[in-house]
Amino acid sequence: MARAWHLISRPEAMPTAENFALHDNPLPDMGPEMVHVRNLFLSVDPYMRGRMNEAKSYIPPFALNAPMEGGAIGQVVESTAEGLKPGDLVVHMAGWRDEAVLPAKAVHKAPPIPGAEPQAFLGVLGMPGATAYFGLLDVAEAREGDRVFVSAAAGAVGSAAVQIAKARGMTVIGSAGGRKKCQFVASLGADATVDYTAGPIMAALREAAPDGIDVYFDNVGGDHLDAAFARARLNARFALCGMIGGYNSREPMAFRYIIRIIAMRITVRGFLYGDYTSRLPEFYADAGALFAADKLKSHETIADGLESMPDAFLGLFRGTNTGKMLVRV
Amino acid sequence: MARAWHLISRPEAMPTAENFALHDNPLPDMGPEMVHVRNLFLSVDPYMRGRMNEAKSYIPPFALNAPMEGGAIGQVVESTAEGLKPGDLVVHMAGWRDEAVLPAKAVHKAPPIPGAEPQAFLGVLGMPGATAYFGLLDVAEAREGDRVFVSAAAGAVGSAAVQIAKARGMTVIGSAGGRKKCQFVASLGADATVDYTAGPIMAALREAAPDGIDVYFDNVGGDHLDAAFARARLNARFALCGMIGGYNSREPMAFRYIIRIIAMRITVRGFLYGDYTSRLPEFYADAGALFAADKLKSHETIADGLESMPDAFLGLFRGTNTGKMLVRV
Numbered sequence: 001m002a003r004a005w006h007l008i009s010r011p012e013a014m015p016t017a018e019n020f021a022l023h024d025n026p027l028p029d030m031g032p033e034m035v036h037v038r039n040l041f042l043s044v045d046p047y048m049r050g051r052m053n054e055a056k057s058y059i060p061p062f063a064l065n066a067p068m069e070g071g072a073i074g075q076v077v078e079s080t081a082e083g084l085k086p087g088d089l090v091v092h093m094a095g096w097r098d099e100a101v102l103p104a105k106a107v108h109k110a111p112p113i114p115g116a117e118p119q120a121f122l123g124v125l126g127m128p129g130a131t132a133y134f135g136l137l138d139v140a141e142a143r144e145g146d147r148v149f150v151s152a153a154a155g156a157v158g159s160a161a162v163q164i165a166k167a168r169g170m171t172v173i174g175s176a177g178g179r180k181k182c183q184f185v186a187s188l189g190a191d192a193t194v195d196y197t198a199g200p201i202m203a204a205l206r207e208a209a210p211d212g213i214d215v216y217f218d219n220v221g222g223d224h225l226d227a228a229f230a231r232a233r234l235n236a237r238f239a240l241c242g243m244i245g246g247y248n249s250r251e252p253m254a255f256r257y258i259i260r261i262i263a264m265r266i267t268v269r270g271f272l273y274g275d276y277t278s279r280l281p282e283f284y285a286d287a288g289a290l291f292a293a294d295k296l297k298s299h300e301t302i303a304d305g306l307e308s309m310p311d312a313f314l315g316l317f318r319g320t321n322t323g324k325m326l327v328r329v
Numbered sequence: 330m331a332r333a334w335h336l337i338s339r340p341e342a343m344p345t346a347e348n349f350a351l352h353d354n355p356l357p358d359m360g361p362e363m364v365h366v367r368n369l370f371l372s373v374d375p376y377m378r379g380r381m382n383e384a385k386s387y388i389p390p391f392a393l394n395a396p397m398e399g400g401a402i403g404q405v406v407e408s409t410a411e412g413l414k415p416g417d418l419v420v421h422m423a424g425w426r427d428e429a430v431l432p433a434k435a436v437h438k439a440p441p442i443p444g445a446e447p448q449a450f451l452g453v454l455g456m457p458g459a460t461a462y463f464g465l466l467d468v469a470e471a472r473e474g475d476r477v478f479v480s481a482a483a484g485a486v487g488s489a490a491v492q493i494a495k496a497r498g499m500t501v502i503g504s505a506g507g508r509k510k511c512q513f514v515a516s517l518g519a520d521a522t523v524d525y526t527a528g529p530i531m532a533a534l535r536e537a538a539p540d541g542i543d544v545y546f547d548n549v550g551g552d553h554l555d556a557a558f559a560r561a562r563l564n565a566r567f568a569l570c571g572m573i574g575g576y577n578s579r580e581p582m583a584f585r586y587i588i589r590i591i592a593m594r595i596t597v598r599g600f601l602y603g604d605y606t607s608r609l610p611e612f613y614a615d616a617g618a619l620f621a622a623d624k625l626k627s628h629e630t631i632a633d634g635l636e637s638m639p640d641a642f643l644g645l646f647r648g649t650n651t652g653k654m655l656v657r658v
Binding site: 057058221226240241242243246252253254255256258259260261262263264265266267268269270271272275 | 386387550555569570571572575581582583584585587588589590591592593594595596597598599600601604
């Protein structure tokens with residue numbers, strides 16, 4: 001019997017294991033133009049926290065007591081759809097479960113990028129990679145020679161942003177929590193790293209970026225964003241991608257340097273991956289070339305078994321992952 | 330003997346009369362290509378507060394114990410410069426004083442806008458008007474049909490922004506401090522007004538803009554900015570022009586809704602009047618036409634006598650002005 005995780009109660013602040021329950025998940029019959037998919041890897045993403053709230057956001061909240069959703073990559077085991085045959089690798093949104101029967105239009109084949117393992121299409125060659133790519137190059141208009149600050153640089157999106165920025169000739173400062181993660185960020189090519197667990201990010205960034213920053217790729221919000229305001233050079237561009245620091249908190253964020261937006265003519269823009277799905281071919285072409293040239297590598301933290309899904313998710317907020325957080329089904 | 334105000338000490342937080350002293354100001358001899366100007370009106374602007382700090386900003390700090398600077402309009406009484414003759418009205422930066430002898434290149438003739446009184450060139454047809462014009466139309470890309478929120482809408486920049494937005498077919502919500510000022514903002518054509526002294530701006534804006542806002546023209550920062558984040562519609566654009574609420578404070582500003590920048594894809598941009606001086610002819614043409622059509626009117630609060638300059642300046646932070654704050658020399 002197939003199984004799926006349900007959200008059984010809405011977390012008030014930090015979620016706990018008690019918010020989730022694993023249930024049998026009877027699969028619907030196969031109709032025409034459908035596929036039966038056995039999942040190989042499930043994506044574990046910070047944005048999922050938002051869907052656990054009742055409030056309407058850019059995507060609808062998770063329903064209570066129903067299979068949860070999220071990115072996943074699986075193998076087709078049965079198909080009544082043209083162009084999809086058993087063995088095909090497909091990316092889709094029926095994550096948090098081991099198997100799914102889906103309309104063919106709800107899945108898309110993994111792009112043909114030689115040498116890429118399946119899980120890369122949930123990471124550096126998937127949603128987080130594309131988020132980094134368009135956030136950096138389109139939203140923040142980062143160009144060769146720019147000084148780029150990336151927060152949560154050891155995470156899925158951050159680690160992709162660091163690699164893309166380096167491949168495009170930028171100077172990169174990456175922040176991460178702890179010495180080991182900072183070493184990982186340095187191994188990605190970052191010119192400087194900032195360990196935000198070692199002291200105030202404000203002072204650390206001042207030291208790591210004595211000449212300031214032209215671009216900030218924000219995954220964190222809070223003190224990181226304030227430090228970026230403090231260090232911004234004239235006409236700096238900030239791409240706001242996430243604020244993991246604020247997802248579980250109802251406290252306001254305090255900013256001492258936001259007033260510098262005016263004098264430094266900073267442009268701050270928010271964006272979502274979903275704004276760029278029509279431009280994915282562009283991403284696959286560019287990222288595929290970087291991947292082939294070994295300039296964009298996949299880095300993952302993998303938890304084993306469907307059972308581990310909630311714990312892997314909660315781990316995002318404890319910073320247990322380096323690179324993309326995944327569950328191997 | 331000519332006289333000028335000196336800054337004699339730097340204010341820590343809110344400035345007081347003790348920071349200023351009025352001194353005799355011996356004028357230099359007239360050399361070639363110079364003008365002797367007798368000031369008619371002195372501009373009193375919130376941005377001057379920044380120049381009283383020692384810290385470097387987008388303009389250098391005021392020197393201590395020297396004549397202060399600021400916008401002014403005066404009449405030429407003597408000239409050795411081609412194209413400038415006694416009686417000409419000129420705008421320049423030798424404010425905070427009654428007379429000045431200046432290089433001809435440091436002044437420019439008031440543009441020929443029929444019906445405009447001299448003081449209008451320090452207000453709706455001068456720096457504050459151009460700030461409103463370019464901030465609204467260029468920085469925030471406000472267009473016909475947009476719902477526009479303007480803070481400090483009874484001030485020099487805000488009152489110009491309200492009028493320009495209405496002339497361009499936008500819906501305008503203006504905030505101001507007190508019932509009388511709100512009536513003034515309504516008289517400018519605003520569709521709704523918000524009195525921020527009557528209760529939290531957050532709730533008041535929710536009521537005044539039930540469908541949210543597309544554009545925010547910010548002169549205030551703080552709670553106003555947070556309320557604008559809370560009410561922003563998809564793809565909203567914010568032009569940050571000033572944060573008068575933060576000029577005299579060292580406290581950080583707290584934001585509960587800044588995270589909405591992401592989901593609503595808000596663009597926040599800072600700008601300064603100085604970025605647009607090369608495009609002033611465009612402003613004079615458009616604003617002149619609006620002025621001739623009675624769609625852009627000059628509104629001033631005038632204090633009399635050079636002696637009143639510091640008090641007029643301090644009044645900006647008590648909200649004593651409606652429209653442009655000026656001193657008549």
